Amino acid sequence: MKLYILNLGKMQLDESALVAGIHGGSLRNQNPVAQWVDIPVQAALVDYGDGYLLYDTGCNIRERFVPDDEDTPSPFHGSEDGLIEPQLAALGVRPDDVKYVVMSHLHCDHAGYLYLFKNAQVITADKEFSQSMRLFGLRGFGPGPYKYADFDAFLQAGLDWRLIPEGQVEYEIVPGVKAVNFGTGHTFSLTGLYVELPRSGNFLFTADALYRSENLGPPIRIPGLIYDSISYVKSAELIAGYAAKTKATIIFGHDKRQFATLDTAPDYYD
Ligand SMILES: [Zn+2]
Numbered sequence: 001m002k003l004y005i006l007n008l009g010k011m012q013l014d015e016s017a018l019v020a021g022i023h024g025g026s027l028r029n030q031n032p033v034a035q036w037v038d039i040p041v042q043a044a045l046v047d048y049g050d051g052y053l054l055y056d057t058g059c060n061i062r063e064r065f066v067p068d069d070e071d072t073p074s075p076f077h078g079s080e081d082g083l084i085e086p087q088l089a090a091l092g093v094r095p096d097d098v099k100y101v102v103m104s105h106l107h108c109d110h111a112g113y114l115y116l117f118k119n120a121q122v123i124t125a126d127k128e129f130s131q132s133m134r135l136f137g138l139r140g141f142g143p144g145p146y147k148y149a150d151f152d153a154f155l156q157a158g159l160d161w162r163l164i165p166e167g168q169v170e171y172e173i174v175p176g177v178k179a180v181n182f183g184t185g186h187t188f189s190l191t192g193l194y195v196e197l198p199r200s201g202n203f204l205f206t207a208d209a210l211y212r213s214e215n216l217g218p219p220i221r222i223p224g225l226i227y228d229s230i231s232y233v234k235s236a237e238l239i240a241g242y243a244a245k246t247k248a249t250i251i252f253g254h255d256k257r258q259f260a261t262l263d264t265a266p267d268y269y270d
Contacts, residue, residue, distance in 0.1 A: 001176060002047040003195050003203060004265040005251075006087045008058035009041050009078020011109060017073070017225040018211045018254065039254035041076070041109050043084060044205055045091065045265070046195055048174045051099040054120070055193040055205055058084045060112030060150065074145070076109065084113045091265060102179045104207030104253070105187045106132045107145035115153035123171065123179050125189035126163035132188060164191065169238070182209045182239055185232030186223070192239065194248060200269035202248035209235050212255040216240060
């Protein structure tokens, strides 16, 4: 088994979206200045011997982001050759070779290229799929990170969805690889990926259930961009317990400092 971490470009946003109140005021500093920071966009590919499993698919640079929209709270910066297809091609993998795609959630920086994986079982939480599809159907998306164009593309592609029921934590995919249902928090429901590797040890990918190490603490610190803050804390506690039980290294969703320490493709963990 080989685990590749893919570098799919970067986004920028106000740091308080990642950790609420990180630049809070004080008597001494009554008008703190917002900090505009870079965050990595990442995915993971597992070569499990009989096929490939992908965790998240990155931003769709061509159709979803308007480069000159100066009011966007989170611009994406990436080159064409840094997107998911060329990254996979460099490893000798075509989208049709991927048998499973585990989607952490359906925000545009994770689901932008999901429509390419027509041969795959697409695994995510039932609640994330159902609630975001409901918003899509009602034309109810606001200016947030779900994009109509992504959902249109999911439907046109006729994807093979496999939905994890609410309350079911583990979903075994192949031996040593599980989707882990972290529940509600950042969005309607977040799904992680757990991978057991004999040499490198176990990994637990959290995506945006924990943006950065500061969110886990202790103490747990909620992000500014959040769907349900009370459930977020429960979800973070579940992750902490799961990682402790499995002795897994936690890979945060958008942690620039941690990302700089990781081996990215073509290097791999095994
Ligand atoms: Zn994200």
